[in-house]
C-alpha cells in the first residue's frame with residue numbers, strides 16, 4: 001500500500017517549512033488539507049501543483065475511509081492542517097488511526113508546532129510539561145479544568161483564542177495566584193512576535209491595558225506548582241531531627 005505522510009506546515013513564517021516537507025508535498029498523489037483554499041495559497045507560494053482534498057473535523061470520518069481506500073490502492077498521500085503539526089489541536093486523528101489500523105505506513109514529516117516553539121523560548125522548566133490544548137469555551141468548564149491543574153508540578157501549556165485570552169488569564173490568576181510565573185507567547189514567527197514573561201497578576205494587567213496584546217494567536221505557559229517551602233514541606237524525619245536539635249539549645 002501507499003504511505004500517509006503527516007506533514008507540518010509553518011505557523012506564520014513561510015521559511016519554516018523544510019526541504020523534505022516540500023519534496024513530499026510535491027511528490028504525493030494527493031494532499032488532504034483542513035481548508036483547501038487556505039492550503040492552496042501555501043502550495044501556490046512554493047509552486048506545488050498537487051491536488052488537494054478537504055479533510056476537516058466535519059468530514060474526517062467519511063473522507064478518512066475514502067483516503068484509506070486510496071492508500072490501500074497504492075497511492076501516497078500527505079495530510080496537512082492550516083498551520084503547524086496536524087493532529088495537534090487540529091484534524092487528522094481519525095485518518096491516522098484508520099490508516100494505521102488498515103496496516104498503512106504512516107510517516108511524520110516534522111516541522112513547526114506552536115506549543116514546542118513557545119516552550120523552547122519561554123524559559124520555563126522544559127524537562128517535563130503538559131499540553132492542555134484549548135480550555136473549554138464556557139467559564140464554568142474552564143474554571144473546573146483549571147482547578148484540577150492547580151497543584152500540577154509540570155509546566156502547563158495552553159492554546160488560547162485571542163478573544164478569550166483575558167478571561168482565561170483572569171481565571172488563571174484567581175486560581176493559581178497572582179504570583180505564579182507565566183509566559184504569553186504571541187504571534188510566534190510573525191512580524192509582531194511577542195514573548196512576555198511575568199507573574200499572572202502582571203500579565204493580566206499588561207494584557208488588559210494594551211488591546212494589541214489581545215490580537216493574533218497565542219500560547220500561554222504557566223510555571224508548574226512548587227511545593228511550599230517552610231515547615232509544612234519538611235519531612236517527618238527532618239522535623240524529628242529539628243526537635244532533637246532544638247532540645248539541645250540553651
Ligand code: SAM
Nearest residue numbers: 011084085089113114159160187188217218219
Ligand atoms: N496544529 C497547530 C500547531 O502545531 O501548533 C495548532 C493549531 S490550533 C487550531 C491554533 C492555535 O495554535 C492558536 O489558537 C494558538 O493558540 C496556537 N498558535 C498557532 N500559531 C501560532 C503562532 N504563530 N503564535 C502563537 N500561537 C500560535
